[in-house]
Amino acid sequence: MRSPAGPEGELGKIVGIAEKLYRDTALGSVREWKGRTGSLAVGFMPVYIPRELLHAQGVLPVGIMGGGDNLEIIRGDAYYQSYICHIPRSTLEMGLDGSLDVLDGMIFPATCDVIRNLSGMWKLQFPHKLSFYLDVPQDFDRGIGGEFYGRALMDLSRALTARGARPYEAASLRKSIALYNANRMQVESLFDLRRREPWKVPTSELYLLLRAGQVLCVEDFTKLLADYGEALEADTTRRMMDQARVVVTGSFCEQPPLGLIRTLERSGCYIVDDDFVQVHRWIRGPIRETADPLDALVEAFLDQGVDSPIRFIAGGEKGSELVRRVRCAGAEGVVFCAASFCDPALLDQPMAIKVLEKAGVPYTAFKFAENNGQFQVIREQTGTFADSIKLWSDEGNRHADAH
Amino acid sequence: MPTPIDPKAPAVSAVCKEDSQLRQKRMIAEHYHRLAGCPGSGEKNAYTFVPGNLTELLRSFDLLPVLPEINALQSAMRGKSREYIAVAEKLGHSEDVCTYVKCDLGMMKSGNVGPTGERLPDPDLLLLSYTGCFTFMKWFEILKEEYSCPVAMLHVPYQADGVVTEEMRRYVVAQLKEKIIPALESVSGRRYDEDRLREMLALSARAEDDLVAVLESAKHRPSPIDAYFGGVYYIGPIFTAFRGTPEAVDYYRTLREEVEERKRLNLGPVTPDGAVDRERFRLVVEGPPNWTSFREFWKMFADEGAVVVASTYTKVGGVYDTGFRHDPSRPLETLADYCMGCYTNLSLPSRVDMLSRYVKDYDADGLLVNSIKSCNSFSAGQLMILREVEKRTGRPGGFIESDLVDPRYFSAANIKNRLESYFQMIEQKRMHAVH
Ligand code: SF4
Ligand code: SF4
Numbered sequence: 001m002r003s004p005a006g007p008e009g010e011l012g013k014i015v016g017i018a019e020k021l022y023r024d025t026a027l028g029s030v031r032e033w034k035g036r037t038g039s040l041a042v043g044f045m046p047v048y049i050p051r052e053l054l055h056a057q058g059v060l061p062v063g064i065m066g067g068g069d070n071l072e073i074i075r076g077d078a079y080y081q082s083y084i085c086h087i088p089r090s091t092l093e094m095g096l097d098g099s100l101d102v103l104d105g106m107i108f109p110a111t112c113d114v115i116r117n118l119s120g121m122w123k124l125q126f127p128h129k130l131s132f133y134l135d136v137p138q139d140f141d142r143g144i145g146g147e148f149y150g151r152a153l154m155d156l157s158r159a160l161t162a163r164g165a166r167p168y169e170a171a172s173l174r175k176s177i178a179l180y181n182a183n184r185m186q187v188e189s190l191f192d193l194r195r196r197e198p199w200k201v202p203t204s205e206l207y208l209l210l211r212a213g214q215v216l217c218v219e220d221f222t223k224l225l226a227d228y229g230e231a232l233e234a235d236t237t238r239r240m241m242d243q244a245r246v247v248v249t250g251s252f253c254e255q256p257p258l259g260l261i262r263t264l265e266r267s268g269c270y271i272v273d274d275d276f277v278q279v280h281r282w283i284r285g286p287i288r289e290t291a292d293p294l295d296a297l298v299e300a301f302l303d304q305g306v307d308s309p310i311r312f313i314a315g316g317e318k319g320s321e322l323v324r325r326v327r328c329a330g331a332e333g334v335v336f337c338a339a340s341f342c343d344p345a346l347l348d349q350p351m352a353i354k355v356l357e358k359a360g361v362p363y364t365a366f367k368f369a370e371n372n373g374q375f376q377v378i379r380e381q382t383g384t385f386a387d388s389i390k391l392w393s394d395e396g397n398r399h400a401d402a403h
Numbered sequence: 404m405p406t407p408i409d410p411k412a413p414a415v416s417a418v419c420k421e422d423s424q425l426r427q428k429r430m431i432a433e434h435y436h437r438l439a440g441c442p443g444s445g446e447k448n449a450y451t452f453v454p455g456n457l458t459e460l461l462r463s464f465d466l467l468p469v470l471p472e473i474n475a476l477q478s479a480m481r482g483k484s485r486e487y488i489a490v491a492e493k494l495g496h497s498e499d500v501c502t503y504v505k506c507d508l509g510m511m512k513s514g515n516v517g518p519t520g521e522r523l524p525d526p527d528l529l530l531l532s533y534t535g536c537f538t539f540m541k542w543f544e545i546l547k548e549e550y551s552c553p554v555a556m557l558h559v560p561y562q563a564d565g566v567v568t569e570e571m572r573r574y575v576v577a578q579l580k581e582k583i584i585p586a587l588e589s590v591s592g593r594r595y596d597e598d599r600l601r602e603m604l605a606l607s608a609r610a611e612d613d614l615v616a617v618l619e620s621a622k623h624r625p626s627p628i629d630a631y632f633g634g635v636y637y638i639g640p641i642f643t644a645f646r647g648t649p650e651a652v653d654y655y656r657t658l659r660e661e662v663e664e665r666k667r668l669n670l671g672p673v674t675p676d677g678a679v680d681r682e683r684f685r686l687v688v689e690g691p692p693n694w695t696s697f698r699e700f701w702k703m704f705a706d707e708g709a710v711v712v713a714s715t716y717t718k719v720g721g722v723y724d725t726g727f728r729h730d731p732s733r734p735l736e737t738l739a740d741y742c743m744g745c746y747t748n749l750s751l752p753s754r755v756d757m758l759s760r761y762v763k764d765y766d767a768d769g770l771l772v773n774s775i776k777s778c779n780s781f782s783a784g785q786l787m788i789l790r791e792v793e794k795r796t797g798r799p800g801g802f803i804e805s806d807l808v809d810p811r812y813f814s815a816a817n818i819k820n821r822l823e824s825y826f827q828m829i830e831q832k833r834m835h836a837v838h
Contacts, residue, residue: 112779119563123750137558144577147577
């Protein structure tokens with residue numbers, strides 16, 4: 001087992017940079033970026049926003065993912081009852097303690113009722129900042145949902161311009177789309193590598209990189225991923241161990257603490273697919289670069305969005321996408337890891353479980369809060385799960401799919 | 404100035420059932436009976452939701468609406484919800500999620516017996532027309548797996564900036580035209596008949612006028628109605644299966660006459676345990692009621708002479724007191740506006756505006772929030788709402804917590820305590836105002 005101190009050398013340096021960015025809830029890097037560029041920075045809540053559009057208007061999209069275990073909640077709890085998930089309260093805490101002052105506004109995508117209501121709370125609490133609710137369609141027809149989404153994008157664009165961003169220009173959106181496509185490719189290649197050789201790309205590291213990508217401009221993020229990829233190639237110390245290959249699902253919005261991800265790995269699981277920091281992979285594959293770029297964004301949202309609990313699935317069986325992901329990652333089991341009180345994740349779970357059972361995929365489930373500090377129980381649970389996979393699955397077939 | 408009251412005197416007098424109550428009971432029983440008869444009669448039905456429902460449109464195709472939330476609340480009132488929720492949790496549904504969903508699922512898994520003891524028909528269509536809550540979407544995804552029937556989905560945009568824009572309207576109308584109506588045509592085997600829809604919308608508007616008159620009667624002192632506990636009965640027909648029908652028009656006419664008579668006679672609201680004769684506190688209430696201990700809950704208010712003069716729950720199936728009426732001259736647009744205008748589709752700032760206005764317009768002593776554990780749509784943000792309304796009106800706010808249909812989350816002693824301290828706080832405020 002690797003030392004808990006983390007990687008060394010070049011890899012260690014890169015992961016260290018990412019971890020520093022992840023821990024900085026006061027957004028020092030965003031302040032620095034704004035100081036350097038004199039441009040706007042706008043925060044967004046998980047899960048998805050069209051970052052390309054912001055980038056094209058010179059705005060830094062900053063992914064706000066709650067306070068994790070890095071933040072002491074003093075005021076936020078006074079705004080939320082105990083039976084509401086944790087992320088809105090830590091986000092509000094960051095707003096109230098000044099950590100988000102550097103942001104010129106916030107975008108609240110249509111994710112769930114909590115985020116929706118938070119958009120209004122933001123308006124009341126921070127009346128001088130932009131608070132934009134991005135309503136995304138649940139109708140995926142070009143002429144209906146597509147029309148609606150296209151107009152929503154234009155509204156967003158105008159709202160940014162009204163705050164001082166560059167006005168929308170098709171040419172610059174085309175360039176931004178290309179930059180994000182390149183970025184998506186980098187992300188995807190690391191995910192690929194992890195699927196094939198998960199011992200080389202521990203999820204706890206990949207996760208930190210994705211989180212760093214929430215506060216860095218896309219150019220710097222792509223570079224960080226490329227540097228990490230190179231350092232991985234140069235590294236010869238990482239060896240395969242006998243761990244169970246699992247897909248972790250359910251944490252698309254509130255994120256588990258880093259310690260929990262590390263615990264899963266230490267308990268004997270290779271995480272070969274997950275839905276952490278979903279925005280980087282929300283759109284499958286590249287966005288078209290030739291067409292009218294705004295149309296291309298719309299089209300990508302309608303046709304290339306991943307199946308997620310926050311997206312209405314009209315046809316097909318709920319959960320079958322999860323089975324497909326399990327197969328494609330050569331996974332041997334699924335770990336449901338949803339935030340407590342997360343309606344979308346928890347309401348989806350029984351449907352997904354039914355399909356997994358039908359497909360003969362083993363699973364285990366637990367809930368977390370982003371500020372959990374105790375993982376012993378989870379470690380035992382997932383450790384037993386990993387052991388049972390290793391013991392009971394047919395040895396000859398283990399890892400076969402992945403290679 | 405509130406009238407001085409002897410706090411020791413009983414607040415409630417003898418029970419009496421009014422004509423409107425009996426009439427409503429009959430209407431609902433007949434509806435369920437008709438639903439139970441669907442397999443034999445060949446009548447078809449659509450499962451759909453209360454906020455943003457398209458009752459007139461459904462009925463214009465002769466489809467009968469079935470409303471799972473109503474079934475859930477009825478199950479709770481009949482003391483069945485604990486068992487149903489347990490069934491759903493045994494099937495793997497989390498204890499954290501909306502209990503309406505679990506209660507409905509449990510009922511379905513236990514034979515789908517409705518409130519009148521008769522079996523409800525399986526849906527011919529799942530009409531996912533909803534506003535203000537993402538859970539509805541999940542709910543029908545779950546039901547979709549249980550029934551082999553088509554699903555039609557109407558996505559209603561959220562009024563995040565407090566307005567319905569032309570774009571939002573266009574989006575909803577396009578879905579109605581291209582998705583919902585064709586689905587209704589295919590299930591019912593009938594063509595879309597716009598004239599028939601217009602007639603129904605005109606009937607809706609008439610009933611809506613009378614409903615608003617009933618709700619606004621609470622501005623009178625003493626209020627002749629309780630706009631929360633009593634209010635849930637008043638909204639019954641119009642929010643559920645009867646909008647657009649002559650029965651609804653008759654019901655609301657009768658109700659209005661009764662309420663106006665009570666107002667003329669300076670009578671207080673009728674409760675299941677009698678009428679509230681002495682109005683001591685006038686409250687605005689935010690949030691849905693608890694259904695498992697509904698009567699006990701109501702009694703806690705009535706015994707103290709606390710009358711709810713305005714509530715937001717009575718606006719979940721449409722906000723009419725700001726002037727909206729179904730408009731037969733623009734049938735699809737008016738349905739779109741209706742859907743987008745339901746209370747839970749309003750932003751937090753709009754909810755604060757509305758509640759502050761209610762406190763002032765109804766001259767209430769303050770705002771009381773009943774926060775529902777399993778309903779994020781209502782509950783996330785209510786503490787901020789409370790604070791803002793207190794700030795704007797200068798009247799004290801109170802906060803209690805319960806659940807819609809899960810009896811495990813109704814703590815009578817705790818709620819009673821909190822209510823008592825809230826009432827004391829109001830009294831103290833009054834004393835300060837007098838001295
Ligand atoms: S964790 Fe779940 S319930 Fe909470 S804000 Fe995110 S999606 Fe909504
Ligand atoms: S979350 Fe609330 S609004 Fe949504 S279905 Fe449940 S009770 Fe209704």
